[in-house]
Every structure is written in structure tokens, then in C-alpha cells.
Amino acid sequence: MSGPAPAPAGLRRSHVLYVHFDHTGAAGPGRHDALLALLTDITPVVQALPPDAALADVRGALRYFGRDAVDLARLVRLRALALYGTDCTVGVAANPLLARMAAQAGEPGRVREVRPEDAAGFLDRRPVAALHGVGPATARALCAYGLDSVGRLAAAPPATLQRILGAAAGRRxxxxxxxxxxxxxxxxxxxxxxxAEHRFERDELDTGRRRGALLTLADELGFRLRAEGQVARALTLTVRYADRTATTRTRRLPEPTAHTPGLTAAAYALHDALGLQRARVRGLALRAEELTAAELASHQLSFDVREEKARRAEAAADRARRRFGAAAVRPAGSDPPKAA
Incomplete structure (x- = not known):
């Protein structure tokens, strides 16, 4: 059975921390920012993973503090407990993948290290669903071929995985x-x-018209995010009424996305949950929140051929818009946007 590929000499030691802060959700983003500051006091190389986790590369801090990565992880836990009453679960390893899996495999409120020389043994018997990036659908597909552990997945010929998952996903x-x-x-x-915002020419009572406006807004946001290489982790809907009052609701997305159907589904769910059957709606606004670079976001692998076709069609529509203008292609059922 093949193990992990040997790391370059300079990377054969643990230097990445995956820190999960316990019970930060109720305290809001301000608490998460304060906890992130504990990491930036140790190293400037900190990647926030909202709402309650972060990665930190402490290579440059090892000599400065005269401690190894495990000692620095314990220091982060101690400071979080002393200053904020928040415990941490920390995984320590030579790369983000192993650090994340180490944290998830250990007991909450502990520091667990996976050293490079122990990585093969750690991964060998882990269930395939524990591998970062493997969701339920991918796990079921792999288990159907007997690939139910990470060790068996590592031993499988790459060509076999590419036939099951596709070339890029199988190789990755x-x-x-x-x-x-x-x-x-x-x-x-x-x-x-x-x-993005849509204002109706008159107070709108029709649910279908409001959903058409939401489709327009979600499509506009999706196009902008894809053009900028961004994805959103949450979506906020603001409904403005004829009496000048407003209602705002936010929903976290199942995964970070700039895909118009995903944004539209979230917008519809927010709208429908408000029960606005008799409301006189003056305008609607959608805001994509917690934007991050698309290449940094993890995504569930999909085997749905329809979704792949939809993404290819979306990419073709984006090319047409860039060439002929934003109004060149609009989704069926959408309303033309009005000036805010």
C-alpha cells in the first residue's frame, strides 16, 4: 500500500495549525475576530475559516518563540481560555489537510499532532468520509467500489479513481x-x-413578480462574483415595504458558491419563509456575504450531469455578457432590473 509522498526536507516537521474555536457562533463575528487575533500574535500567516475556525502557518514562529508547533497550539488554547473563556480543538501537522483531519479525529478541547512520519498510519484506517472534500454522495460512490477507507483509496490505481470521479477530482x-x-x-x-437592489414601479403584491425580481438579483450577483473570482458563504435578503419599514434575514449557504441557481434557491427560501402573501412590497435587496476567493473554498464533488451542464451553460452565458453586455443573456422568468 502506498503511503504519503515524502515531503521536501524543509517541510518534514509539523508547522500548520487547524484551530476550531468552540461555541463562538452565539457570540457573533466580533468574538471570532478577537480569537483570530490570538493567532496573529504568534504568526501573520493566518487564514480565517468563518464562522469558527482558522488555519495558521507557524514556520516563522518556531525559532522566534523557541517552541515547536504543538507547544504553540497549547499556548493558543491557554490564551483563548484565559482571555475569552473559549476552548479550542487544534490539529497540528505538516499541511492543512492533515491538520484539519487531526483536529476532527481528536476529542474536543485537545491538541493532536500528526507527524509526517506517522501520516500513513493515521490515514490508513480512517473512513473515506473523513477525508476533507469527500461528502456523502462521493463517499457512497467510493464505498460501492469497496473503497471505504483512506488506505484503500490511496492504494487504488489513479486511473480507477478517475473513471469513478472524473479526471481532476480523481487525481485530487x-x-x-x-x-x-x-x-x-x-x-x-x-x-x-x-x-444588488430592485425597486418595483408600484407596490408589489404578486409573489411571482417578486420571485422574478429575486431571480434577476441572484443572477446579477452570481455574474459579478464569478467575474471577480469570488464565492459567497451567506446571503442576506432585505424586503422594503410601502410604509417604509423593512425586514432583513440572512441564511448561510450549504457551501460557498457563486453559482446562480444556488444563490436563487437561497433567495427564494428567505423570501418564502417571510410569508409575504398580502404584503405591499416596495423593493428587494440581496447581499452576498462573507466573500472569499473561489480557489480557497472547498466544494462537494458532484455526480449530477445536469449540474455540470448548467455550469457549462452558465460559463457560456458569462462569456456572452462580457462580449455583448450584461443584458445580452438573462435567465428565463427574471425581470429587467430597475435603478435603485
């Missing part, structure tokens, strides 16, 4: 099963947002 998953993760820890700026 084979590397992860061997403990290979070339992705660096990338310092992230505070999450940004992007918004």
Missing part, C-alpha cells in the same frame, strides 16, 4: 488520500460583501 482525491496537500495557508482579509 488520490493525492489527498496519500496525505498530499500543496495548498498553502493564505492570509485572508476581512470578508467582503456585494449587493
Amino acid at each position: 482525491l488520490h493525492e489527498r488520500a496519500r496525505g498530499i496537500d500543496p495548498a498553502p495557508v493564505t492570509p485572508t482579509a476581512p470578508p467582503r460583501s456585494a449587493g
Whole structure:
């Protein structure tokens, strides 16, 4: 059975921390930012993973503090408990993949290290669903072929995985099963947002017209995000009424996305949950929240041929818009946007 590929000499030691802060959701983003500051006091290379986790590369801090990565992880836990009453679960390894899996495999409120020389044994008996990037659908497909552990996945011929999952996904998953993760820890700026608004010519009572406007807004946001290489982790809907009051609701997305159908489904769910059958609606606004670079976001692998076709059609529509203008292609059922 093949194990992880040997790391370059300079990387044969643990230097990546995956830190999961316990019980930060109720405290809001301000608490998460304060906890992230504990990591930036140790290293500037910190990648926020909202709402309650972060990655940190402490290579440059090892000599400065005169401690190894495990000692620095314990220091983060101690400071989080002392200053904020928040415990942490920390995984320590030579790359983000192994650090994340180490944290998820250990007991909450502990520090667990997977050393490079122990990576093969750690991964060998782990269930395939424990591998980062393998969701329920992918796990079922792999288990149907007897690939129910990470060790068996690593031992499978790459060509077999490519036939099951597709070329790119199969190659990527084979590397992860061997403990290979070339992705660096990338310092992230505070999450940004992007918004779009639609105002009706008259107070709108018709649910179908409102959903048409939401489709237009979601399509506009999706096009902008894809053009900028961004994805959203959450979506906020603001409904403005004839009496000048407003209602705002936010929903986290199942996964970070800039895909118009995903944004539209979330917008419809937010709208329908408000029960606006008799409301006189003056305008609608959608805001994509917690934007992050698309290449940094993880996505569930899909075997749905219809979804692949939809994404190819979306890419073709984007090319047409860039060439002929944003109004060149619009989804069926959408309303032309009005000036805010």
C-alpha cells in the first residue's frame, strides 16, 4: 500500500495549525475576530475559516518563540481560555489537510499532532468520509467500489479513481488520500460583501413578480462574483415595504458558491419563509456575504450531469455578457432590473 509522498526536507516537521474555536457562533463575528487575533500574535500567516475556525502557518514562529508547533497550539488554547473563556480543538501537522483531519479525529478541547512520519498510519484506517472534500454522495460512490477507507483509496490505481470521479477530482482525491496537500495557508482579509437592489414601479403584491425580481438579483450577483473570482458563504435578503419599514434575514449557504441557481434557491427560501402573501412590497435587496476567493473554498464533488451542464451553460452565458453586455443573456422568468 502506498503511503504519503515524502515531503521536501524543509517541510518534514509539523508547522500548520487547524484551530476550531468552540461555541463562538452565539457570540457573533466580533468574538471570532478577537480569537483570530490570538493567532496573529504568534504568526501573520493566518487564514480565517468563518464562522469558527482558522488555519495558521507557524514556520516563522518556531525559532522566534523557541517552541515547536504543538507547544504553540497549547499556548493558543491557554490564551483563548484565559482571555475569552473559549476552548479550542487544534490539529497540528505538516499541511492543512492533515491538520484539519487531526483536529476532527481528536476529542474536543485537545491538541493532536500528526507527524509526517506517522501520516500513513493515521490515514490508513480512517473512513473515506473523513477525508476533507469527500461528502456523502462521493463517499457512497467510493464505498460501492469497496473503497471505504483512506488506505484503500490511496492504494487504488489513479486511473480507477478517475473513471469513478472524473479526471481532476480523481487525481485530487488520490493525492489527498496519500496525505498530499500543496495548498498553502493564505492570509485572508476581512470578508467582503456585494449587493444588488430592485425597486418595483408600484407596490408589489404578486409573489411571482417578486420571485422574478429575486431571480434577476441572484443572477446579477452570481455574474459579478464569478467575474471577480469570488464565492459567497451567506446571503442576506432585505424586503422594503410601502410604509417604509423593512425586514432583513440572512441564511448561510450549504457551501460557498457563486453559482446562480444556488444563490436563487437561497433567495427564494428567505423570501418564502417571510410569508409575504398580502404584503405591499416596495423593493428587494440581496447581499452576498462573507466573500472569499473561489480557489480557497472547498466544494462537494458532484455526480449530477445536469449540474455540470448548467455550469457549462452558465460559463457560456458569462462569456456572452462580457462580449455583448450584461443584458445580452438573462435567465428565463427574471425581470429587467430597475435603478435603485
